[in-house]
Amino acid sequence: MIIGKTIMIILAVFLPPIAVFLQVGVSKHFWINIILTLVGVVPGMIHALVLTLTNSKILKIVLAVILPPLSVFLHVGINKHFWISIILTLLGVVPGMIYAILLIFTKRR
Structure with a gap:
């Protein structure tokens, strides 16, 4: 479980849309993350990390x-x-x- 969470955090930092897709599939959060990543990488990373660590x-x-x-x-x-x-x-x-x-x-x- 810890290894899976660690991989998701690494993906959220380096490939935010992929991390969001693996968590929620093609949903509104995925499209929001695509837009945030296109606007600037940091907003996309923050969004992906928040989705990854929401229950953390x-x-x-x-x-x-x-x-x-x-x-x-x-x-x-x-x-x-x-x-x-x-x-x-x-x-x-x-x-x-x-x-x-x-x-x-x-x-x-």
């Missing part, structure tokens, strides 16, 4: 530091925890970060 705890923790409400949204969706995260982030980024990280480690999806 590492991605959620990194997002919890950068943008806590997005991390909470990916973890639990839009519910009371999401709105609490937005309020805490508006009051200060650090409380939002702490709440998001605690939520990722304590609440199951």
Whole structure:
């Protein structure tokens, strides 16, 4: 499983459309990734990596530091925890970060 995930991450960095195709087939995400890769390689890579690592705890923790409400949204969706995260982030980024990280480690999806 780890080898498969590693290969998908490598593909997402070097051949983003291929990585997206292997994950979701020919769908809207595939076409979005084609357009993003044509516009600039970096947006295509970011899109492919997000699709590859959506359920990854590492991605959620990194997002919890950068943008806590997005991390909470990916973890639990839009519910009371999401709105609490937005309020805490508006009051200060650090409380939002702490709440998001605690939520990722304590609440199951």
